[in-house]
Amino acid sequence: MGCMVEWRELLRRWMIFIESVVEEHERGERKGGHEDFVDVLLQVQRENVASGSPIHRESVKALILDMFVAGIDTTASLIEWAMAELLGHPLILKKLQSEVREIAEAKQAITEDMLEKNALPKSRDQRDPPPPPARPSPYSPGCPGIQFAMSVDELALANLVGNFDFSLPVGEELDMSEAPGLTVRKRTALLAVVTPW
Numbered sequence: 320m321g322c323m324v325e326w327r328e329l330l331r332r333w334m335i336f337i338e339s340v341v342e343e344h345e346r347g348e349r350k351g352g353h354e355d356f357v358d359v360l361l362q363v364q365r366e367n368v369a370s371g372s373p374i375h376r377e378s379v380k381a382l383i384l385d386m387f388v389a390g391i392d393t394t395a396s397l398i399e400w401a402m403a404e405l406l407g408h409p410l411i412l413k414k415l416q417s418e419v420r421e422i423a424e425a426k427q428a429i430t431e432d433m434l435e436k437n438a439l440p441k442s443r444d445q446r447d448p449p450p451p452p453a454r455p456s457p458y459s460p461g462c463p464g465i466q467f468a469m470s471v472d473e474l475a476l477a478n479l480v481g482n483f484d485f486s487l488p489v490g491e492e493l494d495m496s497e498a499p500g501l502t503v504r505k506r507t508a509l510l511a512v513v514t515p516w
């Protein structure tokens with residue numbers, strides 16, 4: 320019961336936030352100027368008015384919420400699993416770090432174009448020894464966020480392994496068991512000692 324009350328309150332706050340995002344787009348007050356997902360949804364909504372099956376504002380907001388729900392937990396979980404796999408395969412972690420650091424050429428922030436132009440695809444495809452099994456099986460063909468997620472996750476991982484060294488805390492065993500849920504989270508949170516490189 321307490322959980323349901325908390326959930327409703329959370330949803331209410333989410334909807335207030337999303338309403339403010341929609342209003343901001345409608346007023347055209349955003350900085351940056353480029354068209355984004357919310358602009359496209361509002362445009363489809365406007366074009367659909369005459370069709371006899373209008374898209375209601377609540378549906379637009381539900382779609383925005385859907386993108387958050389579908390994109391946040393999955394991304395966090397994938398990065399945690401990937402880091403856990405790398406900590407369990409320290410030689411692969413070292414190899415990946417040296418490739419990323421070579422690409423970064425002493426720059427701290429690793430950007431998308433650095434990854435595109437350079438050796439990371441090589442490391443992905445020609446890893447030796449073979450890559451650890453991906454867990455959870457990362458993407459589904461039914462996921463519309465797949466391209467975005469792959470770029471964002473690769474970039475996040477590259478920045479993590481490029482800028483920090485990782486090791487398990489002394490005496491800590493890597494627990495790779497899964498917890499039940501909508502996304503496959505680790506049963507226990509990953510613990511790591513993180514040192515700036």
Ligand code: HEM
Nearest residue numbers: 385386389390393394397457458459461462463464467468
């Ligand atoms: C590691 C990251 C991700 C994983 C593992 C993942 C996985 C999945 C899976 C398994 C589904 C169900 C597909 C089906 O029904 O066949 C799905 C659907 C979906 N994903 Fe992802 N996803 C990820 C990231 C993202 C991101 C970043 C976004 C958006 C920014 C996104 C948006 C969606 C949406 C909107 C759906 C629902 C599609 C529908 O209603 O048919 N996902 N995803």
